[in-house]
Amino acid sequence: xxxxxxxxxxxxxxxxxxxxxxxxxxxxxxxxxxxxxxxxxxxxxxxxxxxxxxxxxxxxxxxxxxxxxxxxxxxxxxxxxxxxxxxxxxxxxxxxxxxxxxxxxxxxxxxxxxxxxxxxxxxxxxxxxxxxxxxxxxxxxxxxxxxxxxxxxxxxxxxxxxxxxxxxxxxxxxxxxxxxxxxxxxxxxxxxxxxxxxxxxxxxxxxx
Numbered sequence: 001x002x003x004x005x006x007x008x009x010x011x012x013x014x015x016x017x018x019x020x021x022x023x024x025x026x027x028x029x030x031x032x033x034x035x036x037x038x039x040x041x042x043x044x045x046x047x048x049x050x051x052x053x054x055x056x057x058x059x060x061x062x063x064x065x066x067x068x069x070x071x072x073x074x075x076x077x078x079x080x081x082x083x084x085x086x087x088x089x090x091x092x093x094x095x096x097x098x099x100x101x102x103x104x105x106x107x108x109x110x111x112x113x114x115x116x117x118x119x120x121x122x123x124x125x126x127x128x129x130x131x132x133x134x135x136x137x138x139x140x141x142x143x144x145x146x147x148x149x150x151x152x153x154x155x156x157x158x159x160x161x162x163x164x165x166x167x168x169x170x171x172x173x174x175x176x177x178x179x180x181x182x183x184x185x186x187x188x189x190x191x192x193x194x195x196x197x198x199x200x201x202x203x204x205x206x207x208x
Contacts, residue, residue: 056205059197066195067096068113073136078206089199090190097188100125101135103145107175107182108164109157124151139184146181 050058064074081091096102101110101117104125110116117135119125125132126146127139139145151157161180169175170192175182190199 053205056201059199059201060205063093063096063195063197063199063202066197067099067102068117069096069099069136075206078202089203092202093190093193093195093199094188095138097193098138098140099135100127100132100137100139100145103139103173103182103184106170106173107145108167108169109147109160109180111160111164115160124148124157141184141186144181144183146179152180 060074064071069077077095078088078092081088081095084091097106101113101120104110104116104120105113109125110119120135121133123131123133124147126148127137128143129146131148147157165177169182170188172184172186172188172192173182174185
């Protein structure tokens with residue numbers, strides 16, 4: 001599957017906020033946003049006039065990059081969101097937040113969503129006791145996500161768990177750190193999602 005392979009820090013600088021794409025580096029002074037808080041490229045520091053379409057596109061791109069999904073996947077989530085009760089914008093973010101790779105990242109079991117996606121593909125996690133290697137799997141309330149026993153004993157996971165032990169977890173996840181498992185207490189709400197984006201702009205973009 002196609003993936004963005006260039007410097008991910010450029011994406012954060014382009015969107016003007018941290019998207020936490022680089023793991024531990026994002027929490028230090030080495031973060032690109034802290035050092036160069038302007039868009040990349042020759043004209044990154046110039047004044048820019050942003051059109052209505054430009055604002056809508058930036059909102060969509062920011063959200064897509066935050067969760068690390070491709071354009072086709074993102075549009076599919078939007079179509080799903082429009083068929084659910086409630087606001088389409090809120091539903092879209094809730095669906096993205098419910099992805100297994102995001103849940104793994106939120107639990108502190110990976111340093112970034114990109115790393116979480118890779119670890120899921122390699123089969124290091126289970127859902128309700130069964131191995132799930134699909135990053136886009138949408139978790140449901142009542143399900144339990146866990147690190148496989150064999151994986152948990154590896155030096156890789158010991159290092160990851162130690163490095164991310166202090167990261168706060170959202171209230172919709174009931175994390176049992178000693179047993180490396182987490183129960184989905186409920187689906188997240190918009191208030192639980194820390195992405196600073198106006199999701200109504202995404203809805204406006206796709207509604208044209």
